[in-house]
Amino acid sequence: MFIVGKWFFICLAIFIVIARFAPNFARDGGLIKAQYSIGYGCVAWIFLGSGLSMKTSRIMANMANWRAHLVIFALSFLITSSIIYGFCTAIKVSNNKNIDDWVLIGLLMTAACPTTVASNVIMTTQAGGNDLLCVCEVFLGNLFGGFITPAVAQMYTRNKYFQYGNPANGNSMQALYARVMKQVGLSVFVPLFVGQLIQNFAPRITKMYLDFLKRYHLKIGSYMLLLIMFSSFSTAFYQKSFTSISHISVIFLCFFNFGCYLLFTAISFAVARPWFITKLFPHEPIPGTSSKLYTWSYKIFRPFYYSKRDSICIMFCGPAKTAALGVSLITSQYGDDKEHLGKLLVPLVLYQAIQVLTGSFFVPLFKRWARDEIEKYDNDLVNEKSQENISDISNNSLDDTASVTIDKKTEILDLENNPLKTDISNDSSLQSMIKSDV
Structure with a gap:
């Protein structure tokens, strides 16, 4: 039973070994053209499933949750990247020759990337979090990430310590934006839209498909996530990313990324449920008794104290970084200057693996923490279906x-x-x- 429960990690280890000895099979541009078959196909299947299982009205309601979008954008693009920038600057100033300079640039590029496309949706769903909000964050984050990521990267590499890694290349930006729009449109928006159409116009077919997955315990999202990570490692091994830097740098990246992910998760929790809001606004405004200042302040600031289900979404989306789109963002920014591309991709690939492994251990903890809200949400869904x-x-x-x-x-x-x-x-x-x- 232990082996069955850890099937994901066992399969991931097997795929990493295959990627090491046969990288040409699932790399970008390789035997199966993974940039299309996996980069588009697997991600599209994940969001097709989301479109089939999520109510349109609930998706639109979460799309209008501008406070959550603001918080996750701040975490994903500003807070996490500024912390990484501070650590990288400290390492650079210390003149530690054991850490490759281009690995530091790779860390900055990783920190500037938007939230991941697949893993946070899957883990948020498994933990009982607000998967509808998570889908919205993935769509918006990766859509605007194509514009925000290069700007953040430029901001950090203009510093005198990192000017050698400035990716400024006017000829590559237009191609970058076109590729990002194509990636997000075809792999996220189109399958999500198609899933919504099928759900609303063919509900019987949708129910048969979802019941089939539930009956045979098929976890399509997890299978697709394994293939996405398989492709990322294959690309990294093919480009000799892990052999282009020292073993000390690889070990440093593993522990550094693990520590950063834990730190970012803790910060995301603190931002999602700030303790002082409940102290300032302990109860709802009482008509005729509460002042106008308290009433308006309550309406503006109290919603920033999120529910447990929304907090789970924030804790998975805030620290996460995309590899599916991140590889494209990094390679496109540097245009034809691919001399150090392998070193740049190592932090991103390792961070993706660590965030999936660590996040998988968080899933049961978060699910136990939010059990009361999850049960209430499930009961509401049952009542809603019975009313229908x-x-x-x-x-x-x-x-x-x-x-x-x-x-x-x-x-x-x-x-x-x-x-x-x-x-x-x-x-x-x-x-x-x-x-x-x-």
Whole structure:
């Protein structure tokens, strides 16, 4: 049972070994053209499943949650990147020759990347968090990340310590934006939209598909995530990323990324549930008693104290960095200057692996922490579905009653207009129908 419970990590280890000895199979531009088959296909399948299982009204409601978008954007692009920048500057100033200079640039590029496309959606769903909000954050974060990431990278590499790694290249920016729009559009927006269409116009097919996955315990999202990581490691091994830097740098990156992910998760929790908000606003405004200042302050600031389910989403989205889109962002920024590309990608690939492994251990902890809200949410969904079923049954019964009434009235009119048919005076039911109509 222990092995069955850890199947994801065992499969990931197997895929990493395969990527080490056969990197050409699943690398970008390799045998299976992973930049399309995995970079687009696997990610698209994840969001197609999200589109099939999520109510349109709930998605739109979460899309309008501007406070959560603001918090996650600040965490993803500013807070995490500024902390990494501070650490990298300290390492650079210390003149530690064991840490490669281009590894530090790779860390800065990783920190500037948007939230990951697949793993945070899967883990948020498994932990019982607000997966609808998570899908919205993935879409918006990666859509705007194509513009924000290069700007953040420019801001940090203009410093005198990192000018050697400045990726400024006017010719590559237009191609970068086009590639980002294509990636996000085809792998996130289109499958999500198609899933919503199928859910609303073919609900029976949708229910059959979801029941099939549930019956046989198929975890499509986890399978696709394994393939995405397999492709990332294959690309890194093919470009000799791990052999282009010292073993000390690799070991440093593993521990550094692990520590940063834990730190970012703790910061995300503190930002999602700031303790002072509950102290400042312990209760809802009381009409006629609470001041206008308290009332307006409560409406503005109290929503920044998020529910447990929303907090789970924030704790997975805030620290996470995308490898599926991050590789494209990094390679596109440096254009044809690919001499140090392998070193630049090592921090990103390792960070992705560490965030998935660490996040997987957080899933049961977060699920246990938010158990009360998860149970309430599940009960609300059950009640909502039961109400829909009752509504459908009542509508069907009304339709049947109306159909019977129309048939009866038609029969009455036929009898009245045709004296050769049965005398209606002998039919008490028809006679009572006529009286009721009159």
